[in-house]
Amino acid sequence: MNKIATFPFINRSFLKKITLFLFFMSLSLNAQIQKVEPPFWYAGMKNPELQILFYGKNIAQYQVSVSNAIKITNVTRTENPNYIFITIDTKKVPATDLIFTFKNNNRESFTQKYSLKKRRENSAQRKSYDSSDMMYLLMPDRFANGNRNNDSENSTIEKYNRELPGGRHGGDIEGIIKNLDYISSLGATTIWSTPLCEDNDPSFSYHTYGQSDVYKIDPRYGTNEDYVRLSSEMHKKNMKLVMDYVTNHWGIKHWMMKDLPTKGWINQFENYTQTNHKRTVINDTHASKIDTETCLNGWFAPSMPDLNLSNPLALKYLIQNAIWWIEYANLDGFRVDTYNYSDPKGIATWTKSITDEYPNFNIVGEVWMQSQAQMAYWQKDSKIGQIQNYNSYLPSVMDFTLYEATTKVFNEDDGSWDKGMIKLYDNFTNDFLYPNINNMLVFVENHDTNRFNQTYGNDIRKYKMAMSLLATIRGIPQLYYGSEIGMIGDKNKGDADIRQDFPGGWEGDENNAFIKEGRTPGQNEYFDFTAKLFNWRKTKSVVHFGKMTHYIPENNVYTYFRYNDKETVMVLINNSNETHKINTHRFKENIKDFKIGKDVISELTFDITNEIIIEPKSVLILELK
Structure with a gap:
């Protein structure tokens, strides 16, 4: 019917x-x-x-x-x-x-x-970080757990498991906020935190480089509002916040991966193809097309889809996302992960769009190359880049060749033609290649490398030499969290070993290295030296922006000067196992009429008119008078 x-x-x-x-x-x-x-x-x-x-x-x-x-x-x-x-x-x-x-x-x-x-008022003219700053690099999940209530979260897959070395340990934004005074006490003026946006990978998401939502702070770190509060609290203390930005890839769990806006949003091959990591192909006039394509378009890892910066929609999306975070969180700068893995034209457009909007905004790119020429190619207005009619517009690069030298030099006790301090000297002889040599990030370790104190067996003498170098050469010194208390970590055991929890960052930790009373005598020796050195550096424009003259190392002793019209600082690094008497007549062009030098660490005064005695494996940083 x-x-x-x-x-x-x-x-x-x-x-x-x-x-x-x-x-x-x-x-x-x-x-x-x-x-x-x-x-x-x-x-x-x-x-x-x-x-x-x-x-x-x-x-x-x-x-x-x-x-x-x-x-x-x-x-x-x-x-x-x-x-x-x-x-x-x-x-x-x-x-x-x-x-x-x-x-x-x-x-x-x-x-x-x-x-x-x-x-905000004068937002476009915001001041960024520069060589007057000292940058403190931390991994939020491993630094301090300030809010136990966000250790796990319903919307994210991986849950809190501090027993798992590569798991989520619960560090968060609140933990950073609660320890800003500790970071500042080291002489640090700037914090670079590894990424904080949501990473919903089911495992090993603690590093947050496989982001799943680039407009949202990972709820296990806190909220967007917490990130804004971190920025605000830092600015109250005259500190600067640097966001770790990733232009090259997202995480496989990014919300768009289930429903891409267009096939060309990411780089795709018929079969999974990983990058060959050979970024030299970008400016290699002999490189094959397949090698270049694989380098630029291959995925960083199976869990990290490669973003296609030659796609106008995707590129505009990333430009606006970066600018949105600058405005929203009142940021002071970027560090860009895997900078030269992206399409060269696209990444240059991304960078220029940001610096056009914010003329003083500093961006340092991870350009992990083994040659100064290869790194200099990527700095803004590089003459090397201009040979191929290329300008990346990137203000700053990380000095990886200096880093490589510091992983070996302090164990080379007997200086020779190519061993010992000559490696540092030779690194600086190529500074002419960089269009802005003062805008370099200098470091001896970071979250991807072996821990410096692991490499050198917790020999604090070698730590002091390395930190003194960073504090007195050109560029922006970067300290990796925990170095200042002698933390170690062996990359051969996996990344988790070089990213261990900071002692005292968790309720119940027996060793609380955030306070003097909680540190061991050994930790205090590391901390006290680091804090005195970098707090001295804070006010020294002669180191921030002054000129440099260095002398060919003799007997594995490296001597150089930083100077301007008002001040001169003389640095002597004795990398040998012997005490040396240094004849100062050789340095007359820099010593001039100065008579004495006061060491900034020991506060002892040295007569510099004839000779200086320096102990083995030690440093003198002398303010000349």
């Missing part, structure tokens, strides 16, 4: 209309927005064009308009109907709320509010 016939007051025409109405209502509901990125923006940006990603089922079928007489300059749809990219012109638009209206051909519609917020 026809059931409609039993209800004579409902005719077929009316039922058809109801069915169509429900069908189009379902389409409208399906298209309700699940993601808007950036989630909001700022009025008064130098580049007024804003590309907004809207994500929702079948959203591409809708036509879009926006309130406040805002001009839509571009609408991009891809092969994926769940995305639409709307570009608007925000020029001369004040901070306000906008309303986006989405309508389909059947007149069904919905709206989405979008905010343009007011920027």
Whole structure:
């Protein structure tokens, strides 16, 4: 029996209309927005064009308009109907709320509010870090657990397990905030934290380099608001916050990986292809196309999809994400992971877009190369890059050749033609290759390397020589958390061993190295030296921006001077196992009429008119008077 016939007051025409109405209502509901990125923006940006990603089922079928007489300059749809990219012109638009209206051909519609917020005063002219700073590198999961309530979180897969060396140990943003005074007491002015955005990989997510949402702080570290609070608390203490940004890859669990905006959002091969890591192919005139493609487009690891910076949509997304974090969290700089693994043109555009918006903003790139020429190629305005008509616009690079030298030199007791302190001397002889030699990050270890104190068997004499070097040469010195208390770690045992928990960062730790009373005598010896050295450096513009003259090492003793019109500092590093008498007449061009030098660590005064006696495996940093 026809059931409609039993209800004579409902005719077929009316039922058809109801069915169509429900069908189009379902389409409208399906298209309700699940993601808007950036989630909001700022009025008064130098580049007024804003590309907004809207994500929702079948959203591409809708036509879009926006309130406040805002001009839509571009609408991009891809092969994926769940995305639409709307570009608007925000020029001369004040901070306000906008309303986006989405309508389909059947007149069904919905709206989405979008905010343009007011920027901080002088935001574009913000000061960044430079060679007057000392940077403290920490891994938040391994530094300090300030909030036990976020050790595990329902929305993330991996749970707290401090018993697992490579597991989540519970360190967080609150732990950093609670220990800012400790970091500052070391003479550090800047904190570089490894990434804090969400990494929802099911295991080994503690390093957070496989990010799953780049607009969201990992809830096991805290909230976006906590990150803003960290920045605010640091600025109250005249400290600077540097975000570790990753342009080359995301994590396999990134929310887009389940439903890519377009196939070209990431680099893909017919079969899984890993990068060959040979970044020399980028400027190698003899390189094959397949080697170059594999280097730039191959994945860093199976769990880290390679982002395609030659895709305009993806590139714009990453540019805006970076700028959004600068504005939102009031950041003072970036360190960029695996900088030269990305498409060279794309990464240069990314960098220039940020520094165009913020002319004083410093960005240091990880360019892990074994040649000064290869590293210098990547610094802004490099003459080496100009040979191939290339400018990366990257203000700063990490001095990996210096790092490599410091992993060996302090065990080479007898200086020779190519051993001992000559390695340091030779490193600096190539400084002419860099367009901005003072804007280099200098270090003896980081989160990817063997611990310095492991390499040198906790010989504090060698630690003192290395730290004295970092504190007195050109560039921005970087200290890795725990070095200042003698922490060790063997990379041969895995990354977790070089990323151990800082003692005292967890309730119940027997050794609390955050306070003098909690440190062992050995830890205090490391700490006291480090703090005295870098607190001295804090006020020394002669070291920050002064010139350098160095002398060919003799008997494995390296001598150099930092000087300006007002001050001169003489540094002697004796890397031999013998006491040496240093004849000072050789250094007359720098010593001039100075008579004495006061050592900044021991505070002893030395007569420098004839000779200086220096103990084995030791350093003198003399302020000349």
